[in-house]
Amino acid sequence: MEEVFGVFGDPVEHSLSPVMHNAAISALGMKARYHAFRVSREGLGDALLGACAMGFGGVNLTIPLKERALELGFLEPDALSRGIGAVNTVDFKDGIRGFNTDGVGALRALEDACGSIRGKRVVLLGAGGAARAIAFQFASVGARVLIVNRTEERGRRLAESVSSVGGDVEAFGFASLGELLDSAHVLVNATSVGMYPLVNRTIVTGDMLHPGLVVFDIVYNPLKTRLLLEAEAAGARIVTGEMMLVYQGAEAFRIWTGVMPPVDVMKRAVLDALGV
Numbered sequence: 001m002e003e004v005f006g007v008f009g010d011p012v013e014h015s016l017s018p019v020m021h022n023a024a025i026s027a028l029g030m031k032a033r034y035h036a037f038r039v040s041r042e043g044l045g046d047a048l049l050g051a052c053a054m055g056f057g058g059v060n061l062t063i064p065l066k067e068r069a070l071e072l073g074f075l076e077p078d079a080l081s082r083g084i085g086a087v088n089t090v091d092f093k094d095g096i097r098g099f100n101t102d103g104v105g106a107l108r109a110l111e112d113a114c115g116s117i118r119g120k121r122v123v124l125l126g127a128g129g130a131a132r133a134i135a136f137q138f139a140s141v142g143a144r145v146l147i148v149n150r151t152e153e154r155g156r157r158l159a160e161s162v163s164s165v166g167g168d169v170e171a172f173g174f175a176s177l178g179e180l181l182d183s184a185h186v187l188v189n190a191t192s193v194g195m196y197p198l199v200n201r202t203i204v205t206g207d208m209l210h211p212g213l214v215v216f217d218i219v220y221n222p223l224k225t226r227l228l229l230e231a232e233a234a235g236a237r238i239v240t241g242e243m244m245l246v247y248q249g250a251e252a253f254r255i256w257t258g259v260m261p262p263v264d265v266m267k268r269a270v271l272d273a274l275g276v
């Protein structure tokens with residue numbers, strides 16, 4: 001029988017996860033299929049219990065369900081997803097267990113380009129869901145995480161929760177950005193600034209960047225955001241956002257199946273779907 005995987009969310013019709021996972025499933029010759037399911041916040045509990053009862057191989061959660069999952073009494077989150085406050089991957093092998101692979105996706109994408117970030121100074125723009133996953137994950141591998149968020153209080157709250165689990169992290173306002181970037185190794189944009197259709201926006205401009213810096217933008221629509229174009233012109237190394245999507249999916253796939261899927265195949269499927 002064909003094994004079923006899927007992504008639950010609302011809206012979910014534009015998710016790139018089905019093409020990405022189905023490309024991996026085909027490449028591995030598996031008898032399985034990954035589908036998108038429109039599931040509301042109120043319906044999440046029933047949908048997960050149903051998926052478990054029907055023997056699904058695993059599901060991803062997207063907007064607006066990642067935080068909601070932690071409110072369900074029957075779902076057991078691992079320590080990382082509990083810290084982040086969001087679950088993006090659910091496995092049904094041994095109860096109904098929650099994971100968050102967004103941070104590890106960002107970590108792998110970045111480390112592919114620049115090697116280990118242990119001991120490196122990482123300026124992280126943002127304090128929303130994506131930034132939370134990245135802050136916890138990067139701090140867990142020994143990076144020094146410098147959070148810079150428009151709403152400083154939100155950044156401070158994130159820094160407090162990451163440092164409560166032992167992370168080396170501090171929060172700042174936009175006024176400190178120039179100084180922080182002068183001595184940083186890595187800049188990560190984990191805000192939506194620069195995303196289609198407002199593609200002319202950037203928080204950091206080229207004059208604030210230096211050639212030794214690695215600049216990673218998690219926005220993948222467009223692939224080369226204004227921030228990355230300016231970073232390239234300033235001589236910095238750039239990392240585009242699609243590999244975070246690919247690696248968070250690959251890690252979920254590994255949790256469900258025990259097999260690391262072919263990330264190059266998944267990347268090609270994502271780029272084709274984006275028309276790149």
Ligand code: ATR
Nearest residue numbers: 126127128129130131149150151154190191192193
């Ligand atoms: P996500 O879950 O995708 O990370 P989110 O929780 O809405 O989305 O968070 C969006 C992040 O982008 C926040 O850090 C937000 O800053 P605030 O906390 O100050 O709202 C940031 N952001 C969004 N638009 C921004 C803008 N125009 N300028 C600066 N930061 C922006």
